[in-house]
Amino acid sequence: MNKKLQDALNKQLNEELYASYLYLSMSAWCQSQGLNGIAHWMQLQSQEEYGHAMRIFNYINDRNGKVILAEIKAPAVDWDSVKNVIKDTCKHEAKVTAAINELMNLAISEKDHASVGFLNWFVTEQVEEEATAGDILDKLELAGNSPGALFMIDRLLGSRPAAPAENE
Numbered sequence: 112m113n114k115k116l117q118d119a120l121n122k123q124l125n126e127e128l129y130a131s132y133l134y135l136s137m138s139a140w141c142q143s144q145g146l147n148g149i150a151h152w153m154q155l156q157s158q159e160e161y162g163h164a165m166r167i168f169n170y171i172n173d174r175n176g177k178v179i180l181a182e183i184k185a186p187a188v189d190w191d192s193v194k195n196v197i198k199d200t201c202k203h204e205a206k207v208t209a210a211i212n213e214l215m216n217l218a219i220s221e222k223d224h225a226s227v228g229f230l231n232w233f234v235t236e237q238v239e240e241e242a243t244a245g246d247i248l249d250k251l252e253l254a255g256n257s258p259g260a261l262f263m264i265d266r267l268l269g270s271r272p273a274a275p276a277e278n279e
C-alpha cells in the first residue's frame with residue numbers, strides 16, 4: 112500500500128489507542144468521584160476506541176501494509192469536574208473528526224479507492240461520536256449544580272449496553 116497513506120493510517124491507529132487510554136483514565140477519575148455510571152460509559156467508550164484501532168490494524172494488514180505501533184502518550188489523570196471530563200471528550204472527538212477528514216483527503220488525492228471506502232465508515236462514526244458526547248454535555252449543562260440531576264445522568268449512562276465485539 113501507498114507509504115504516505117500507510118504512515119497516516121499508523122498515526123491514526125496510535126490516536127485511536129490514545130483515545131482508548133484517555134477514556135479509560137476518565138473512567139478511573141469518574142469512579143474515584145463515585146460516578147460509577149459515567150465510569151461505566153467511559154469504559155465502554157474506551158473499548159469502542161480500541162475497536163476503532165483494531166479496524167485500522169486489520170485494514171493495514173489486509174492491504175499487505177506494515178503495522179507500526181508507536182508509543183502511546185499518557186492521558187490526563189485529573190479533572191476539576193465531570194463537566195470538564197465531557198468537555199474534553201467533545202474536544203477530543205472534534206480532533207479525531209479533523210484527523211479522519213485529513214486521512215480521507217489523502218486517500219482521495221492518492222486515488223486509493225479501497226481506503227476511501229474503508230474511511231467512509233469512520234466519517235459516519237464520527238458524526239455519532241460527536242453527537243453522543245455533545246448530548247451528554249447538554250444534559251450536564253441542564254443539570255447545573257443539582258446533585259439529583261447528576262445522579263439521574265449517572266444512572267442513565269450506567270445503563271449503556273456493551274457493544275458487540277469488532278472482529279472484522
Ligand code: FEO
Nearest residue numbers: 127160163207240
Ligand atoms: Fe475513534 Fe471516538 O473516535
